């Protein structure tokens with residue numbers, strides 16, 4: 001039996017992607033792996049395995065014994081955490097990607113998915129409607145690792161025919177699991193504070209716009225890209241991807257419609273410099289033209305959906 005391996009399944013994206021992949025392929029065909037055994041307990045609907053992506057022998061063994069034909073490699077150190085331990089972030093983000101690409105080549109896998117990010121852009125990038133192709137001088141270790149990773153993906157596609165596909169995600173906002181260590185993560189935390197009846201302190205300025213996306217749109221984009229015929233995937237570094245852009249003030253206002261007593265204050269910290277180096281909005285016309293990408297959620301619709309569903313996950 002051929003299987004799909006998800007590395008870093010218990011993270012924010014993996015938690016939801018694993019469920020959708022299981023619904024599409026069947027529970028026997030999906031293996032959710034994570035370094036944290038406790039975090040795997042929620043995956044009672046598919047196969048699971050504890051896996052440290054840095055343990056190459058263990059990963060190779062699993063790929064062999066489980067006949068893995070596709071890998072979703074989601075494990076990474078994100079932007080804010082990466083700045084606290086740059087060398088570790090570089091090592092984990094780069095070594096793991098190169099190893100997965102090598103495995104794909106060696107075992108002639110069908111497809112690989114690897115997420116990139118708006119973090120590949122930097123202070124000299126055009127900030128509004130950032131084009132697919134433009135100056136990229138990221139100044140976080142996370143961004144540098146994503147930019148280098150994109151080059152490696154294209155290299156493995158061109159030199160070895162590895163069918164690796166990638167999206168430059170904006171900030172992802174979901175309610176089913178907590179994010180870890182990103183600059184855009186304030187936009188998840190703010191909903192938790194509103195529902196808990198607490199004051200929210202934003203670590204970004206009130207007017208700091210960033211590109212964002214609701215998780216159902218991110219899952220749809222990922223699987224639309226992975227299901228697209230090979231010849232339609234024309235960009236083999238990573239596709240720009242966009243849905244909504246908003247500031248802390250704007251997301252606060254959208255929540256206040258539902259929670260009139262909700263309050264906010266602004267205390268920018270080191271993450272403000274990271275946000276300032278990223279685009280305000282993204283031009284994703286290539287994704288729309290090549291494989292028909294279209295988002296469903298705007299800020300208002302996302303806020304209403306999160307506020308209706310999050311309380312169930314907070315108990």
Ligand code: AKB
Pocket residue numbers: 078079080116117118119142169170171172181182183184185
């Ligand atoms: C982060 O903030 O580090 C991530 C990202 C934009 O890739 N959410």
